[in-house]
Amino acid sequence: MKTFTLDGREVPFSEGQTVLQAALADAVYVPHLCAHPEFKPHGSCRVCTVKANGRMAASCTLAAREGLTIESETEEVRELRRELVQLLFVEGNHFCPSCEKSGDCKLQAVGYQLEVKTLHFTQLFPDRPVDASHPELLLDFNRCILCELCVRASAEVDGRNVFALSGRGIDKHLIVNAESGKLADTSIAVTDTAVAVCPVGVILKKGRGFAVPIGQRTFDRAPIDALSEKKP
């Protein structure tokens, strides 16, 4: 089996795997938000940055190969990741205590893993109205981190193309596939993978709030780096 080195440990990989995929498959956690085992990696959030043979790279798009020496949990790398997460926080409007996704939110969980204690940067407080048009689903764009997982899931798994991105730069934003711009006018179904895949609290099911009490939620039970995303 071919291997590369990650923080001094030999990580096996198979042909075609990325560094992140190989690490997760070997139960080595590397923080990530836009990467997901079901979807082709595209490398936009950069939170999975590692130092590979002396250069920073996004591990989700870096092809695993022999001879790679990866630094992951060093303070140098963690500081960059922390700042990236801080940028994601100041870009949107994230009020964890009042968010239905608190405790199940990957942004929050990665924030804890990286020991984010302040926002460090200046908050942008964007104006992002919610879309409550759909009878069963709510879109709260304030929490969107533009990971494109819903875009990919709706196109590749659900076959509906409900979501896409528009705008550019800091004005980049999630849109839905309807002339009215409203989710109610799309073909989305509550059972869509696009609904379930949202790592933060943008796509929420109506009519069921706080079903699991805070304190008993996914990342309340165990921190995100204790979880493996390996399929059974």
Place this chain on the structure above:
Amino acid sequence: MHTLDLPSLLARHRNDPTRLVQILRGVQQAAGWISPPTITELAGRLGLPRARVEGVAGFYSFFCTSPRGEYRVLFSDSITDQLLGSRELRARLCTALQVREGEVRNDGRVSVDLTSCTGLCEQGPALLLNGRAIARLTPARIDELAQRIEARQPLDSWPAELFAIQDVVHRPDVLLGSTLARGEAIRAALARGPEGTLEQVLRSKLRGRGGAGFSTAEKWKAAKAAPGPTRFVVCNADEGEPGTFKDRVLLHRHLDLVLDGMTACALAIGAQRGFIYLRGEYLFLEASIEAALAARREAHLLGTDLLGRRGFDFDVELHLGAGAYVCGEESALIESLEGKRGIPRSRPPYPVTHGYLQQPTVVNNVETFASAALIALHGGDWFAGIGTPKSSGTRVHSVSGDCARPGLYEFPMGVTVKDLLDASGATDVQAVQVGGPSGVLLSPQEFSRRLSFEDLPSAGAFMIFDARRDLLEVVQNFAHFFAHESCGFCTPCRVGTTQLRNSLDAIAASRGTRRDVKVALRLAKLMRETSHCGLGHTACNPFLALHEKFKPTLDRRLSSLDFLPTFDLDDALAPAREVTGRDDRAAHLEES
């Protein structure tokens, strides 16, 4: 304004979804904006998800997804235009037309806004009016524009002189002085054959003129060797780096040289199709390029069996951009050519193996192809004999800013900064920005450095700032540019460019602290190390140079305090004052 006939517009583009950016340009031109029902209809007819079409329309800054003025004025926000008084001229136009910047006048007649550098820096200030460039603005010209807009004169009836663009060449050399006849270089390449042509390009040591300086022969060889049923040759004429305008002149005066170079490349790598990706700001070149392409087809220099050689087929299509600097990055350019948002791809794989439609593709700069044509004709050794050992050939420098003679200067590689300053008649120079905002800001101690790959690589821009100028204003302008042009794909560049812009705005308004500088320095490191493409890697260069080389300029604006509120309370009351129509003392917070 013309009326929009979607079916015939689509027919002109063969209902081809890869031509979506071109189709949206057509809609924008005919209707003045791209309405939601139009997007729905377009998506239906092209068989694309509606949201995908909306996403493309929302990406490019020349596309409007909400109504704009019947006359849409976009002032070039290049720093050189700003130094020439563009802000005052903008204010003058707004006052004359009673319109507020960034807004549409109540009657829908006009809107006035900003756009990134329009590539007319040597004849600025400039603006775009419904996509058409107007240069050499003066107060008198502004007043004339205001009158014509107020009188609602159709643009086609305006005097052509208003839209005239000059080619300002002060020092031609082998490229700008070329008198090569159309097709001459192709004949020479045919005589040498594909391998022989490639061999000459290799011997010439030609390196790409777009900025990265990759070996042209290596690129061509890789594309030739890559498996694929078809290959493509793309000319990158998306000259978006502020301060650069050499490609504009090369495409106007020496288009046949560029096309000969593209055709020689097609012969060398075995490509049948090519594209010129022209930045949307250079719309005024569209007609002459289309005419030249038609003339070449007529002369059997494009099409099938070129120059009577059986099986030597090659044709070139013109694509126009729509206001996106990032499309100058080759993989983003290819995405745009495919009718998508201009997001740089993850690499590897590189365009030479997986480019346009995932086929092997050579993307070279305009100047690179023009040089390649000369190499095909005169041979590689001739070219390698010009310039320095590692930087062969000449370089066309776009000189703008504070000098007596702004314009183009073609010099052999290796000329010093001082040589160029002397040639252009610059005096009392405080700093020079080489290679545009993503390049380097030089202080006078560095003026003996040589413009070459060994020392000081450049994408061709050379902006001069004399002692009167406030460099903080220059760096602030560049920060606004990058924030406006970030594609938004990756976190560090998307949020970082905006953070940096806000910090510099605060510092320029004397509301910045040492902490702002410290945060900006960390941000610079983060963006350089973790961004997805070159835009994010280089966006902080101007700020870093200011901090490193011109620290007093930065420091004298900083508050001595460690902390200041990021907003001004009195400023925050401005909207309330406006609503109530008050501006008396009691409507302001007391000075503490």
